[in-house]
Amino acid sequence: MMVQRPTNGVARFWHFLFTELSDPRTNDWPLIGSPVPGLFILGAYLYFVNSWGPRFMENRKPLRLNGLLIVYNFIQVLVSTWLFYEAMEGAWLFKYSWKCQPVDFSNTPEGLREARGVYIYFLAKLSELLDTVFFVLRKKQRQITFLHLYHHTVMPMISWGATKYYPGGHGTFIGVINSFVHIIMYFYYMISAMGPKYQKYVWWKRYITTLQMGQFCLAFLHSSQLVFYDCGYPRWSVFFVLPNAIFFYLLFNDFYKKCYIESPDKGNKECIKQD
DSSP: OOOOOOSSSHHHHHIIIIIIOTTTTTTTSSSSSSSHHHHHHHHHHIIIIIIHHHHHHHTTTOOHHHHHHHHHHHHHHHHHHHHHHHIIIIIIITOOOOSSSOOOSSSSHHHHHHHHHHHHHHHHHHHHHHHHHHHTTTTTTGGHHHHHHHHHHHHHHHHHHHHOOOOOSSTTHHHHHHHHHHHHHHHHHHHHHGGGGGGGOTHHHHHHHHHHHHHHHHHHHHGGGGGGGOOOSSGHHHHHHHHHHHHHHHHHHHHHEEEEEEHHHHHHHSSSSSO
């Protein structure tokens, strides 16, 4: 059945931007068709962590969520491991070019597998908003920094856009290395949640931040190849990816210096969990 285009100017532009330009394979998947549900979730998230949540917890004792945190972080390790495996085994090890890789927009099993992986990555970014919710419920407000909020707000939007318009190809490299980092990061958080007697096994906390800075360097170098190679993947993406990679690197580098160089004691107490 033919879908009639809206006649109203605003509605026509909305239809063009969020329907005609989108990948028809993913456009009807939950939370992808319109930006409104995702923006509502992010708006509710920011309102909770910056306003309602702290006021709700103000006269209450911090919740002890160790058991929940162990399960949550374990699930995140499993999801990140699956995403990393899917991306490497299904694309980057045997199929993709490390220089420039277009999106497979076909309905083949391979093309749909790539799109599904990008979509699951998007859902994983939404689930990671719980990191901050747990901070609020445990009254760890000092750990909710600009870096933390910026990262957790921007990543769902980026992965939503990738799922809707370019679910696969060159841009998925960022998700691959990010998933690898998250395997290690959430494994550390899981051990940390097990209690003081396990703290001797997490002496490598500061190196997680180093690994995170490394991923932004790799993302910058890999994405910059689009300036020199043309394979059909949108070159304009470098104008978004490269500045964000630099900005993220500077934020994490500033966090590293404040927590582990300028005030290592403060870092051990207040800079436990940043992503």
